[in-house]
Amino acid sequence: MAHYRDDLDAVLLALADPTRRRIVRRLGRGPASVGELARPFEMTLPSFMKHVRTLESSGVIRTSKTGRVRSCVLNRDRLALVDDWLAEQRELWSDRTDRLEAFVTDRHADRATEQKEPS
């Protein structure tokens, strides 16, 4: 559980940046080299590499080197951690709505009974 939490922290932190989200978006269309990924950004390569490393250490992307080229692929399973957490929250909200509905229905039934019974 602690492990899952740490993982989720790292993934959310990695995604909390527009450059890194653009990289994720680009890799959603297929693998790419660091050179290709860096091209649309007005940024030095060392600055760009910091973003790549943050994404890699969070597990959101995987990289591998062949000769002088570093290739990057998206690891969708890591994004699923965020999906799972959000789904868990939605479940809590719907439980709450159900309880609220049951409460309102019960009150309504109670009142109907009260009105029928002589006081």
Add this chain to the structure above:
Amino acid sequence: MAHYRDDLDAVLLALADPTRRRIVRRLGRGPASVGELARPFEMTLPSFMKHVRTLESSGVIRTSKTGRVRSCVLNRDRLALVDDWLAEQRELWSDRTDRLEAFVTDRHADRATEQKEPS
């Protein structure tokens, strides 16, 4: 668009912490005062308030003060920003899968034609 991106940065950063995610989870069951929220955490009130303020400034929660009590409510719309971003990514992946499928199908059709035609 820049505004949406900044908002999403703030929401993702706010969620990238286990204490803050526990607060969001608790508020998913209904509004609560800061005192109630702080109770399960082994933390000083000033430290806890920092988390509350991070959540508030990201818009994930709203707070209001009545007398000496500060109440907190969850703002689900802010979490929907994360949902929307994830949905956008999934759409890109499915486009890619569709294109890949079309490519494989085309290659298969090409080969079938090649095999029929005299070389």
